[in-house]
Amino acid sequence: MKVKDFYENWEIGCIPKYAKLLMNFEEELIFDIISNLDEFNRIKNKKEALILDCGCGFGSFYNLTKDLNTIYLDISFNLLKKFNIKTNKICGDILNLPFKDNSFDLILCINVLEHVDYKKALSEMRRVLKKEGTCIIVVVNKNSIINEELFTDWKIYHQPLDIKDFESIEGFYIAYWKTFYFVHPIFKIFPTKILGKFLKFFKKVDNKLANTKMFKNKGQFLICVLKVR
Numbered sequence: 379m380k381v382k383d384f385y386e387n388w389e390i391g392c393i394p395k396y397a398k399l400l401m402n403f404e405e406e407l408i409f410d411i412i413s414n415l416d417e418f419n420r421i422k423n424k425k426e427a428l429i430l431d432c433g434c435g436f437g438s439f440y441n442l443t444k445d446l447n448t449i450y451l452d453i454s455f456n457l458l459k460k461f462n463i464k465t466n467k468i469c470g471d472i473l474n475l476p477f478k479d480n481s482f483d484l485i486l487c488i489n490v491l492e493h494v495d496y497k498k499a500l501s502e503m504r505r506v507l508k509k510e511g512t513c514i515i516v517v518v519n520k521n522s523i524i525n526e527e528l529f530t531d532w533k534i535y536h537q538p539l540d541i542k543d544f545e546s547i548e549g550f551y552i553a554y555w556k557t558f559y560f561v562h563p564i565f566k567i568f569p570t571k572i573l574g575k576f577l578k579f580f581k582k583v584d585n586k587l588a589n590t591k592m593f594k595n596k597g598q599f600l601i602c603v604l605k606v607r
């Protein structure tokens with residue numbers, strides 16, 4: 379099945395409760411990490427800054443950018459329809475962005491690069507970023523020791539990446555990176571009430587593990603801040 383067709387037919391209703399809990403946990407971690415990034419806050423404070431949420435889906439991360447000048451792009455018309463805002467939504471392809479060169483100060487690209495030719499996508503994002511622009515990427519980590527099948531076992535094109543894949547991308551340098559999400563898949567066997575409580579506790583532990591030498595590169599997800607060279 380093609381990636382686009384998969385998302386055109388995707389319904390949130392068919393996800394089991396434990397999966398929703400794990401996905402919410404992942405989203406909370408992403409939200410916290412991005413909202414505490416110096417680079418994100420620097421751009422957020424620039425009044426004129428223009429932001430692109432590239433592969434926004436139905437707007438899971440809308441709260442990060444809702445007060446900023448943001449354009450939301452996704453290839454799936456179905457998901458954009460589910461995204462409950464009226465303006466600034468565009469149906470388009472990350473591999474052929476419908477914007478002029480040097481347009482954006484910041485691009486957020488969260489859990490999208492796994493599904494596409496990531497080098498081509500990065501080259502497109504580089505083209506539409508301004509000279510001092512920044513790209514914040516979240517992707518499933520190829521080096522993870524977690525391997526939660528919810529995030530790794532896909533029937534459509536899904537290629538996890540690691541920090542090395544971003545080291546020699548033309549036009550960018552890596553300004554910051556870390557991996558995160560260290561919940562072992564075994565925990566999902568517990569009833570959802572217990573799993574929920576466990577995840578609440580684990581939120582504090584996750585960041586500690588991410589900062590240890592042993593696990594630095596081993597989380598389920600990688601966040602990478604790329605700056606235009």
Ligand SMILES: C[S@@+](CC[C@H](N)C(=O)[O-])C[C@H]1O[C@@H](n2cnc3c(N)ncnc32)[C@H](O)[C@@H]1O
Nearest residue numbers: 385433434435438452453454471472488489490
């Ligand atoms: C795992 S979802 C992530 C959505 C959202 N960023 C989030 O984290 O909730 C992947 C998204 O990438 C979008 N996508 C896949 N291929 C794309 C492409 N070529 N151009 C733009 N969006 C694409 C999908 O439609 C889907 O919304």
